[in-house]
Amino acid sequence: MDNDLVVFLNARLDEEADLARRCDGAGCCGEWVASGDTVDFCQVSLAGFHPAVARHVARHDPARVLREVEAKRRVLNRHALSSAEGDPERPWANRDDCQFDGDLWPCDDLLDLALPYQDHRDFPERYR
Template sequence: MSDDVVEFLRARLNEVAELAGQCDGDDCGQWTADGDTVDFCQMDLSGFHPTIAQHVALHDPARVLRDVEAKRRVLARHVLSPAINDPALHWDNRDDCQYDGEDWPCSDLLDLALSYADHPDHREQWRSHQMRTR
């Protein structure tokens, strides 16, 4: 499990950002819900159960794009340690996360990947490893 989980997460975040970007996330404003109606800025759509309308409005494109950016910053912090072959460092013989020193891939990356567990490219060992660390 080298950088596979990082590549997987980058691909998923790119997919989510692309889709949100196609929904005019930057120009529209915030989606809102009122009862069974979702205001998508350009049009209102009714007929939702009020709870579903609130859920849809909560995932407006601008918010999704902010979430993607936050997750990309987490990925940027959690990288494989460059400490390979440095005898001064105690973790020389194992792969570690540079951010937290955990075995690679670290729990934070596995937690991020868990939200995509239904994706066909998600690997079972990521889920089983993550479940063991709880």
């Protein structure tokens, strides 16, 4: 078994983190705030959004996205591949396991992390 799913997920997380950092400009922006149809992006305010859209945009400020990326990376690292090949602890099962929960790899947690990216052109076909 190879780590193509992990490579794919790390690439997507890198993209999200990079975009969040670029949206934050000089790093002076913290939390984006919605007020009615306006989103305050710290450096500029934009109006004309539907209030629900404004709240949605504000909720995805760069600082929050970076925290979310870091949390997903920790989950990804916990659920690493534990290869059955050469493992004397598991001579009874010739299967690759998740080192965190012992489930067949990739475990459900990794597949759940990948789910939002299924429409990405590089998504590994065997995990669709």
